Amino acid sequence: MKTLGIEHIEKVEKGTILSAKGFKAGGIHAGLRYAKKDFGMIYSEKPASCGAVYTQSHFQAPPLKVTQDSISQQQMLQAIVVNSAVANACTGEQGLKDAYTTRHLIADRFQIPEEFIAVASTGVIGEWLPMDKIEKGCSEVMVESNEDSAQSFQQAILTTDTVEKSACYQLEIEGEIITIGGAAKGSGMIHPNMATMLGFITTDATIASEKLQVALSEAINQSFNQITVDGETSTNDMVLVMANGMVEHKTLDEKHPDWKTFKKGLQLVCEDLAKQIARDGEGATKLVEVEVVDAYTDDEARVIAKKVVGSDLVKTAVYGADANWGRIIGAIGHSDATVNPETCDIYIGETLVFHQGTPQAFSEDIVSSYMKGEKVEIKIALHIGTGVGKAWGCDLTYDYVKINASYRT
Incomplete structure (x- = not known):
């Protein structure tokens, strides 16, 4: 054990x-x-x-x-x-x-x-x-x-x-x-x-x-x-x-x-x-884990985590190992939760890519290499409370379309 x-x-x-x-x-x-x-x-x-x-x-x-x-x-x-x-x-x-x-x-x-x-x-x-x-x-x-x-x-x-x-x-x-x-x-x-x-x-x-x-x-x-x-x-x-x-x-x-x-x-x-x-999603190649901390409440943290992990744009970026953190921002932005852009931090793996409303300089090659792994972790720190939550999903691939286009045949 x-x-x-x-x-x-x-x-x-x-x-x-x-x-x-x-x-x-x-x-x-x-x-x-x-x-x-x-x-x-x-x-x-x-x-x-x-x-x-x-x-x-x-x-x-x-x-x-x-x-x-x-x-x-x-x-x-x-x-x-x-x-x-x-x-x-x-x-x-x-x-x-x-x-x-x-x-x-x-x-x-x-x-x-x-x-x-x-x-x-x-x-x-x-x-x-x-x-x-x-x-x-x-x-x-x-x-x-x-x-x-x-x-x-x-x-x-x-x-x-x-x-x-x-x-x-x-x-x-x-x-x-x-x-x-x-x-x-x-x-x-x-x-x-x-x-x-x-x-x-x-x-x-x-x-x-x-x-x-x-x-x-x-x-x-x-x-x-x-x-x-x-x-x-x-x-x-x-x-x-x-x-x-x-x-x-x-x-x-x-x-x-x-x-x-x-x-x-x-x-x-x-x-x-x-x-x-989540890891075995149809056509998936990667498990995606989104962790939200310092949200207003635990419930709101879970709402944001689900919104990000469920975003098709985030999922396709993960599939392509593209460190396009703007897609994460997009998903957070239309979640039904309390968010202050000026206190928000976003990490892809261990790399801080967005800090308190400002883009951060980082190595695209390092983050892209990390995103090619079997598990991609995204962390969002809102700094407005004590709420925490996680959600899990997978990347969106060409094979997902193939599997579901012929599900009955």
Whole structure:
């Protein structure tokens, strides 16, 4: 494990969604895609507390409605079933029926209540699920607790992603080791306030659903809601967390002395996954991180960071390794936040390029060389308050157009 310098929290370098006690998973090729795995499942040995955050799109897909229905009944989950290739979005009553049928098939096979099952789909919008293949997935998927099973699940949820995405952290609560693991998918149609991505998080901590929801919502605001690839939001996106209490300790809440440690661990998992999604943006070659400090408030710092990282002009400048800081100024200038140009500083990497309203002399070659790396950091210091915030995105390349011009073909 790699120590992060945060008290009681460590990153598990090869940890997965199955690193927490009591969870199993699996993924198979059910035939929704030509050859790749396309149907996956996560299973908890016992019903788990849960929390969820959903896309802000007006066109929420049927799987989200079924998942919301499940959670609303008992506020507990024991299984999550996911298919890729077909989003089952904008599919009317038939789409809703198919999502409920999927839930019923898993409940029947694993002999658990239907309301303990969440359903998720990702892929092309406006196509009905091929239910013969979904039935095949429900009847044949196997869940186990080994590394191969975790990898199979991670592969099954991907669409245009080029890499699997997983993260795991451990922390100490009352002398016991708690594990939080996660897996995610996302590459295009990524924008703040939940975008075309799915995130699944497991933990063996003991916590009630109500408090887990609070912790998840806070973590989302500082992670998944701070990434953008192309400014587009989709129909199916959600982050789900299950806590099965397999490690015994006093129930976590705001009064528990380790509450902040648990929240920080959950945030780190979300942030890790969010950055992996941003780095894997369709056609992307670089991860872009924008940090804003000394803003009027934390919220305003996050607003500015998202505005800059989401600017097409900034993204194309990063792709071209062009130290055109005027594009950063342009993005800051039309953000809905408090800004005083005469106190603003801008850094690209370690180089100060703009200071208190005045251009700074710097080596174009040095900054351009830095921007050719796999990660480009931009720092903005506003000097008007104590607010801080970060956002993550990627560069905008020719390949993004190619991928999305032929997404269905």
